[in-house]
Every structure is written in C-alpha cells, then in structure tokens.
C-alpha cells in the first residue's frame with residue numbers, strides 16, 4: 633500500500649516551508665497540477681505547523697515529513713499528522729523508533745550496507761540519497777542485482793531533465809525533488825511557474 637501510494641506520486645515535491653500560509657498556497661497549486669503528496673522537511677520553523685495545517689485544509693493530499701533525523705522529530709512529525717516519515721539516512725535509534733511506532737518509514741540509503749541494515753527491520757522501500765552524487769541511474773541498476781525486491785525513491789540532484797530516466801527504472805517508485813518548489817519561487821508567489829513545473833513533472837510525456 634505504501635509502495636502503491638509512492639508509485640502514484642510519481643514525483644514527490646520536497647518542500648522547505650517558508651511559512652504556513654505560503655505552504656498551503658504552494659500545496660494547493662501542486663495538487664491542482666496533479667500532485668497527490670508533499671514532503672515537508674523539518675528544516676524550518678514552520679514545518680510542523682505546516683503539516684498540521686495541510687492535514688486540516690487539504691485532506692485529500694498525502695502529507696509526508698522529511699529530514700526526520702532522530703526519534704524526537706519522528707514523534708513530533710507523527711503527532712502533527714504526517715502519514716509518511718522520510719529521512720536522508722538511517723540510524724539504529726530511528727529504525728527502532730519507527731518500528732515501535734509502526735510508522736510508514738522510508739529512510740535514506742547510500743550503500744549496500746545501509747540497505748541491509750534497513751532490511752533487518754523489515755523495510756523494503758528506501759530513499760536513495762543523495763542520488764545523483766552516489767551514482768544515480770548506475771547505482772540503482774547495480775543495487776537491483778543483489779536486492780531484487782528493494783524499491784527506491786531517488787532524491788538529491790534530480791531535475792526536469794533527468795527524473796524521467798529514473799522513473800523508467802523498474803526498482804524506482806517515485807522521484808523526490810525540490811526543483812518545482814524552490815523557496816525563491818514561493819517567496820515571489822510565482823504560482824504560475826510552480827504549477828507549470830509541477831504539471832510538467834506529472835505529465836507522462838513531459839509536454840504539459
């Protein structure tokens with residue numbers, strides 16, 4: 633079910649909230665452009681309030697929390713209503729806590745050993761981060777050999793020119809990226825540009 637949702641996402645926008653009001657407007661724009669989920673990173677002061685507001689105001693949108701790096705943040709994100717917890721990496725403490733809370737948890741991995749560590753906790757879906765830096769498409773093809781059951785959401789360095797190549801790989805469920813939700817576009821309230829970038833990301837042939 634988690635994988636089905638991620639597959640439907642196609643592209644998961646990685647949002648660092650500027651403030652609650654603009655994050656709501658941004659998310660409305662993304663949803664209107666066909667996106668079904670957003671990832672709000674716990675990197676800004678308004679992140680948790682933004683997650684809460686999104687759950688209230690846009691009930692049909694899936695809301696994930698990103699940059700969850702420790703059990704305390706995991707609990708805060710779950711309490712705010714995040715349905716999915718994403719992390720740039722994994723630690724034993726976070727794996728233990730996510731297992732205990734029965735959270736939908738997609739940690740970041742960058743190596744075979746980290747994939748194996750996550751598998752020890754029953755996980756089979758990972759964020760590949762930072763995807764472009766650690767080998768991109770070639771890394772994903774290489775991991776498909778020893779880990780045929782494992783699925784990935786590559787994130788980090790993806791852009792409008794390369795994300796379709798990632799989506800074409802059988803072990804990729806969705807791509808994470810921030811190119812359509814840059815804070816500069818949000819601060820200038822450039823909803824038209826954001827909507828166009830999001831619609832292009834969601835279009836199968838890239839012509840939206």
Ligand SMILES: O=C(O)C(=O)C[C@H](O)[C@H](O)COP(=O)(O)O
Nearest residue numbers: 698699719720787788789809810
């Ligand atoms: O914070 C997290 O949970 C992460 O895993 C990192 C983010 O996904 C990347 O920072 C997005 O990368 P860009 O699209 O290159 O901006």
